[in-house]
Amino acid sequence: MKTLVSANTRILVFKTDIRYEKDLDAVEKALTFLPGILSWNVDRHDAENILRIESPTSTPADIIAAMNQGGFICIELED
Amino acid sequence: MRARDEQKKQQLTEKAIEMIVKDGFDGLSMQKLAKAANVSPATIYIYFKDRDDLVRQVAIHAVDKMISSTFTGFDPRMSFAKGLARQWENRMNYMLDNPLHARFMEQIRHSPLGVEVFRKVKEEFSAIMKEFMHGAIRRKELVKLPLEIYWSVAFAPLYQLVKFHNDGKGMHDKPFTLDKKLMKTTLKLVIKALTP
Incomplete structure (x- = not known):
């Protein structure tokens, strides 16, 4: 479990294969069906294409499943 | 926690x-x-959030630290001699105690991010320093000069001494260390030069 940033928002971090600007629309689509995502972003300067998600409710497994369904590789980075 | x-x-x-x-x-x-x-x-x-956010937050942190160091115990309504002495001491301490920060500030000053981060600082900074300068001119403690000349006399000597100090050597490569006594001797001359 990751460090809490506020009362109940967790920050989840994944390495992915989101490489291109055009992939971001597909990520948006993949994540829409998950409730409770406060924000997400991809660090495009990072070699591991880090996906960072702030959510009080989603579990890493939820996100990995949604991303895989959207056609992306998505592996949780543990603390 | x-x-x-x-x-x-x-x-x-x-x-x-x-x-x-x-x-x-x-x-x-x-x-x-x-x-x-x-x-x-x-x-x-x-x-x-990402690398850009890291660099931005680091820059903002460094700028905040520089500002709070510079203005510790300083009031723009101070007499010119007192206020300048406080400024010199604060700036010298900041540069000598945080050599990495001081170098980092030089690095970001000219980057696009630096221009953005410094815009806010410049306003804050120059408002306070202007009040200090104009007050001193009104009280006839300071000669009226174009800003560039005022800065070159009032502050540039300190920055040059710190540069010698950081290089570890002064003129003709002679070893040089800046201490409070040397700083105060120079400051005295600066105040003398700027007094009407």
Whole structure:
């Protein structure tokens, strides 16, 4: 479990294969069906294409499943 | 719990400054920072959204530190001699105690990010320093000069001395260390030159 940033928002971090600007629309689509995502972003300067998600409710497994369904590789980075 | 988190963020911020000074902006990556700070990359992303956010937050932190150091115990309504002495002491302490920060500030000053971060600072800074200068001119403690000349006399000597100090040598490569006594001797001359 990751460090809490506020009362109940967790920050989840994944390495992915989101490489291109055009992939971001597909990520948006993949994540829409998950409730409770406060924000997400991809660090495009990072070699591991880090996906960072702030959510009080989603579990890493939820996100990995949604991303895989959207056609992306998505592996949780543990603390 | 929260206090410990802030400490970790502080530690990552200082480490990032060290890396940027050593290897430049391009030399900084989340992976490298994680390794250098002995934490997992995931931990870094708890505090910083991405690399751009890291660099921005680091720059804002450094600028805040410079401002608060410069204005500690300073009031723009102070007499010119007192106020300038306080400014010299604060600026010297900041530069000598935080050599990495001082170098980092030079690095970001001319980058696009620096221009953005400094815009806010410049307003704050110049408003206070203008009040100080105009008050001193009104009280006839300071000669009226074009700003560039005022700055060149009032502050540039200090920056040159710090530069000698950081190089470890002065004119003709002779060893040089800046101490309070030397600083005060120079400051006296500066105040003498600027007094009407």
